[in-house]
Amino acid sequence: MAATPNATAHITSTVTIPPAISAYEIYLHDQGRSPYTVKAFLSDLRLLASYFPPEQTVGAVRTEDLNKFFEWMQNERGVPCSPKTLARRITTAKSFFRWLHKNGVLMIDPAEKVLQRSAISPLPVVLSDDEIQAVLLAADRYRRRPKPDARPYALVYLLLTTGIKKSECLGIHINHIDLSAPEGPTVFIRYASPVNRYKERKLALMDDWLPAYKEYVNQYNPADRLFPWSPRRLEYLLEDIGNDAALDKHLSFDMCRWTYAIGEHKRGVENDKIRQNLGVSKIQWRELSIKLKQLVSRGD
Numbered sequence: 255m256a257a258t259p260n261a262t263a264h265i266t267s268t269v270t271i272p273p274a275i276s277a278y279e280i281y282l283h284d285q286g287r288s289p290y291t292v293k294a295f296l297s298d299l300r301l302l303a304s305y306f307p308p309e310q311t312v313g314a315v316r317t318e319d320l321n322k323f324f325e326w327m328q329n330e331r332g333v334p335c336s337p338k339t340l341a342r343r344i345t346t347a348k349s350f351f352r353w354l355h356k357n358g359v360l361m362i363d364p365a366e367k368v369l370q371r372s373a374i375s376p377l378p379v380v381l382s383d384d385e386i387q388a389v390l391l392a393a394d395r396y397r398r399r400p401k402p403d404a405r406p407y408a409l410v411y412l413l414l415t416t417g418i419k420k421s422e423c424l425g426i427h428i429n430h431i432d433l434s435a436p437e438g439p440t441v442f443i444r445y446a447s448p449v450n451r452y453k454e455r456k457l458a459l460m461d462d463w464l465p466a467y468k469e470y471v472n473q474y475n476p477a478d479r480l481f482p483w484s485p486r487r488l489e490y491l492l493e494d495i496g497n498d499a500a501l502d503k504h505l506s507f508d509m510c511r512w513t514y515a516i517g518e519h520k521r522g523v524e525n526d527k528i529r530q531n532l533g534v535s536k537i538q539w540r541e542l543s544i545k546l547k548q549l550v551s552r553g554d
Contacts, residue, residue: 265359267313271303274312274359278350286447298346301327312354317364320347324368344370377545377552378512379503386414386513392499397469404469406495409481409488411466413507416457417514417532418443420507423488426480431459431467439464443533453533512549519546 265277275296282292305323306315324344328335335343351365381389393407413423422443430442439459445451459467476482489506496505503509511532518528528546529539 265312265354265357267360268311270309270311271299271306271315274354275299275303275350278353281353286449294342295346295349298343299350301343302347312351313360315351315364317367320365320368341370344368377548379509380516380549381414381501381503381505381509381513385499385501385503388499388501389414389495389505393495395498397466402469402473404466404473405481406491407466408463408470409491410495410505410510411460411463412441413510414514415460415463416441417511417518418457419511419533420485420488422533423481423507424479424485427478428471428476428480431480433459433464452535455530455533457531515542516546516549519550 265274279296328340348365351363354360355363389410393410396403396406433439440456441459443455445454481488492505515528515532525543534542
């Protein structure tokens with residue numbers, strides 16, 4: 255989405271950094287970014303502005319200036335800067351100067367050649383094949399109780415076979431599920447914010463999930479959202495399933511997502527197909543693919 259006209263109307267390469275940051279803030283709000291994202295970006299950019307002389311113009315910022323800034327922030331500022339924080343601040347600077355360049359304020363993007371330093375987080379915990387079966391058996395037992403409950407199985411099987419995130423699961427509405435699609439049953443993962451439209455996608459639903467889904471709908475009669483409970487309530491439900499399966503791991507949305515991803519990788523699904531199914535960008539996939547390879551080499 256292009257920036258709104260008044261976001262850069264009075265910004266030229268001769269303005270100092272603070273007014274450019276104010277214009278960028280307008281752009282971020284217009285893009286529908288969350289208040290937390292805007293707050294973090296502005297904090298990073300104000301730190302950048304404080305490093306340069308007050309009269310520094312955006313047009314006079316060079317790549318070597320930015321590299322010196324990040325070197326100072328990491329090793330000379332005297333305030334601890336974790337790899338994750340450094341990576342985020344580099345991303346913020348790149349986004350800011352790329353926006354100025356794309357909107358004609360700068361002829362050259364000085365941040366383009368700044369080396370992005372990814373902060374690789376620890377490897378995720380995944381379920382083994384035996385643990386997957388134990389989880390599904392534990393969830394299925396809820397369906398066989400004197401008062402049958404298909405919700406645990408409907409939830410955990412959906413997570414393990416689609417790899418959707420917690421927020422995506424909570425955002426599924428009944429009308430997002432199409433059992434009569436020509437290509438087979440599907441679920442449409444949708445986002446309210448235009449910023450996340452690239453994550454929207456259709457995912458195939460497994461045929462053997464459908465009986466539990468129909469049982470669940472008959473039992474709970476969800477009128478709008480598929481799982482109309484709080485995130486914490488569903489997290490507790492996964493914990494109960496994990497305990498019933500005698501796992502020594504904490505069953506979670508994230509664990510199910512990674513278990514799905516590594517399962518697809520082991521089955522030989524193309525990387526780009528896995529990426530698209532997970533709804534992540536090519537930049538995000540770089541770290542995810544590294545972790546997948548490490549998990550496979552580790553024997554997970």
